[in-house]
Every structure is written in structure tokens, then in C-alpha cells.
Amino acid sequence: MGSHRRLAPSGFVRGAGTARAAFTAVSAAAAVLGALPAGPALAAPHGGTGAEVDRLYQEAEKATEAYDKADERAGLLHRQVRDAQDRIARRQQRVNTLRESLGSLAGAQYRSGGLDPSLALLFSDDPADYLDKATTLDRIGTHQAGELRNLRQALRELVQERAEATRALTELEKARRAVVAHKRTVEQKLARARALLNSLSPTEREAYDRASRSGRDDLLPGVSGLSGLDGGPAASARAAAAVAAARSALGRPYVWGANGPSGFDCSGLMQWAYAQAGVHLPRTSQEQRHAGRQIPLSQARPGDLVVYRSDASHVAMYVGHGRVIHAPYPGAPVRYDPVGMMPISSVTRV
Structure with a gap:
């Protein structure tokens, strides 16, 4: 979740680095x-x-x-x-x-x-x-x-x-x-x-x-319906470019209200990654879920946006093999996590 003219990390966000x-x-x-x-x-x-x-x-x-x-x-x-x-x-x-x-x-x-x-x-x-x-x-x-x-x-x-x-x-x-x-x-x-x-x-x-849940890929086998997911190619050249951009952000801090390049919130990371591919995404995860065509999770390919919870309050990018890249929460850097880390609301192909 973040934007162009974004705020620098505030004191409490930096302090949240201890909250892992x-x-x-x-x-x-x-x-x-x-x-x-x-x-x-x-x-x-x-x-x-x-x-x-x-x-x-x-x-x-x-x-x-x-x-x-x-x-x-x-x-x-x-x-x-x-x-x-x-x-x-x-x-x-x-x-x-x-x-x-x-x-x-x-x-x-x-x-x-x-x-x-x-x-x-x-x-x-x-x-x-x-x-x-x-x-x-x-x-x-x-x-x-x-x-x-x-x-x-x-x-x-x-x-x-x-x-x-x-x-x-x-x-x-x-x-x-x-x-x-x-x-x-x-x-x-x-x-x-x-x-x-x-x-x-x-x-x-x-x-x-x-x-x-960070790095716990052992959670994935227990998630019904996800075992068939594999890597596969990205859905398009721009999706592949967005995945590459998101991977380049691995390790950067979560900063609420930020959309890069030094820090991100969840939708800010998606917006920034696709901007590197020449695609403008809306600012919030609620809007991003409608930024393309919704597909079944079983058809997810690298670059697709995975939106979580019924209120669409979190978003990540599918990267294949049952994993996503996302900006999790304050104190946790941009990282990989299992796609089934929380209830999935929808999958959007940009």
C-alpha cells in the first residue's frame, strides 16, 4: 500500500523494526x-x-x-x-x-x-x-x-x-x-x-x-487446491518485467504509505513493480483487484496479483511454485511467502 510523492519512514515505523x-x-x-x-x-x-x-x-x-x-x-x-x-x-x-x-x-x-x-x-x-x-x-x-x-x-x-x-x-x-x-x-x-x-x-x-509464516513453505502442502501450482512462464512480457522489479525489491523495508523505491507497503510494491514495466496500477489493493481480468487461483502465473481477505486489504504478486512476493507488515522486509498465507479473495491478471 504506497504512492509517488510518499512520506519518509516516520519514527514509529522505524521503531517497528523490532516488531518482527x-x-x-x-x-x-x-x-x-x-x-x-x-x-x-x-x-x-x-x-x-x-x-x-x-x-x-x-x-x-x-x-x-x-x-x-x-x-x-x-x-x-x-x-x-x-x-x-x-x-x-x-x-x-x-x-x-x-x-x-x-x-x-x-x-x-x-x-x-x-x-x-x-x-x-x-x-x-x-x-x-x-x-x-x-x-x-x-x-x-x-x-x-x-x-x-x-x-x-x-x-x-x-x-x-x-x-x-x-x-x-x-x-x-x-x-x-x-x-x-x-x-x-x-x-x-x-x-x-x-x-x-x-x-x-x-x-x-x-x-x-x-x-x-516467513519462509515457511511447509505451510503450502496443507492448503487445499494449491498443490498443482508451479512456476511456468509469466502471462506477458510486462508481467515478467514486474516480477523482476518485485524481486529486486526483496529485503527492502515495509513502510506504510510508501510505494518505493526505498520502502513499500503492500499495494505500493505492486504499483511500483508494474510501473517499472510501464504499467500504471491504481494506488490501493481494493482498486488493484479490478485493474485487470480476474482468474481462478489454479491458473495463476508469475506477475498475477493475489488479493487477500474479503475486504481486499492486502495484495501480493504471484511468482510461481506456490509463492508470492509482498510487503508484509511493519518490521518485516519485502519477502517471499506461501500464496496461501491468508484467505485469498481473488487473483487478477494485469
Whole structure:
């Protein structure tokens, strides 16, 4: 989950490096969360604590997706406001130019046409010269009327642009408030999870870390319907390029709200990897699940997006042989994990 102009890792994210617990670290916790399919039984230290940590990480991931969406919306609105302000400045310049032009014409007309036309003709020393001037003044009057119409149109457009800019500014402020609210939620969830992990004894913490799904390919055989998955070629050249990009990110840290290249959240890694292949993906995992054609898991090939949970709050990239690459959670780097590490919602071929 992450984006272009992304935030640098905040203090609490860096501190979360000590929190090496997985979302679905133990089967006992998974039974509570529904986060892992049935697999080998793993001992869970302080089972209630482990389940609570997993729940907090899952809720933080949902909040991160909401943060990403709000942040993307705020960025779009900011660009709209900036563009509207540029248009307003240009329209204001045109209004000023038209006003100056009309002022010059009005002054010339006043100086040249202050007398009633019939009296001016009577007092003229050269009637032919007067008629020539009158013809010029008539042309000035016609031009002036056109300039007045242009000015009225420019003023209408200026008022409309200002109204649209005001609406965009109001929406931008709402989006910024949403960003702040979601950020606060993420920080609170992660801080609580970190505190719970720190409450474990060293022995319990070590056992909890060992129970992490990371690198546990032995979980895969216990997952129904996944035994037939193999490597196979990528579905397309761009999918192969995206897989190569994702593999190049292995070991880089999870940073919520980030989409690379130094750190990633789950959808941020997918967006960045496909961007290296020249493909633009939406920002959030909920949107990414609809970024292509959905296929059965049995047909998954390298480069396909695997979306997890019923709310589509996590996403990974299938790389073959029953494994995915993803950015798991704070404190865990981009890594390989079994495709069946948690309930699969859908598989999307970009």
C-alpha cells in the first residue's frame, strides 16, 4: 500500500523494526482471525497476545489502505487547485488587458466626440475631414462594443474558475483531514501492537518470531487446491518485467504509505513493480483487484496479483511454485511467502 510523492519512514515505523511478528504468525492466532488456512500446528506464546497483535496489524493495514486512498485524493485535488489558480491568474490578466483597452478607447472617443454630431458638423472648418473622423469613431464604437462583450465573457469565466477553485479547496481540506485521521489510526494500532510484543519475554518473543509464516513453505502442502501450482512462464512480457522489479525489491523495508523505491507497503510494491514495466496500477489493493481480468487461483502465473481477505486489504504478486512476493507488515522486509498465507479473495491478471 504506497504512492509517488510518499512520506519518509516516520519514527514509529522505524521503531517497528523490532516488531518482527507476522500478521498470521501462528495457527492458534489464525483460528481467531481467520488469517491463515489450516496448516501445521504451531505453538503460540501468550496466544491471546499473539492474536491481538495479528488483529492490530490487520486493522492497521486496512487503515493504511484508507490512508493511501485519501492521500492520493488529496494529491489529485492539490493539482486541480494549482491548475485552477493558474487559469484564474491568466483570466485575470485578460480582464485587466480588456479593461485597459476599453479605457483607452473611451478616452479617445470622449476627446474626439464630445460634441453632438450635427453641431460638430456645423462648427467644422472642414466637413470632409469631420466625416472622415466620424467614420473612424463609428469603427471605434463597434470595436468597443466587441471588447465589452469579450470583457463580460472573461468576467463570467473568471467567476466560474474561482467558484470551482473554492470547491476544490474545500474538498482538499476534507481529504487532508481524512489523511490525518487515517494516519493517526495506523500509528495507534502499530504502537499498541509494538507494546504488546515488547511485553513478551525474550523466550516467548523468539518462539513467536519462529512461528512467523516467513519462509515457511511447509505451510503450502496443507492448503487445499494449491498443490498443482508451479512456476511456468509469466502471462506477458510486462508481467515478467514486474516480477523482476518485485524481486529486486526483496529485503527492502515495509513502510506504510510508501510505494518505493526505498520502502513499500503492500499495494505500493505492486504499483511500483508494474510501473517499472510501464504499467500504471491504481494506488490501493481494493482498486488493484479490478485493474485487470480476474482468474481462478489454479491458473495463476508469475506477475498475477493475489488479493487477500474479503475486504481486499492486502495484495501480493504471484511468482510461481506456490509463492508470492509482498510487503508484509511493519518490521518485516519485502519477502517471499506461501500464496496461501491468508484467505485469498481473488487473483487478477494485469
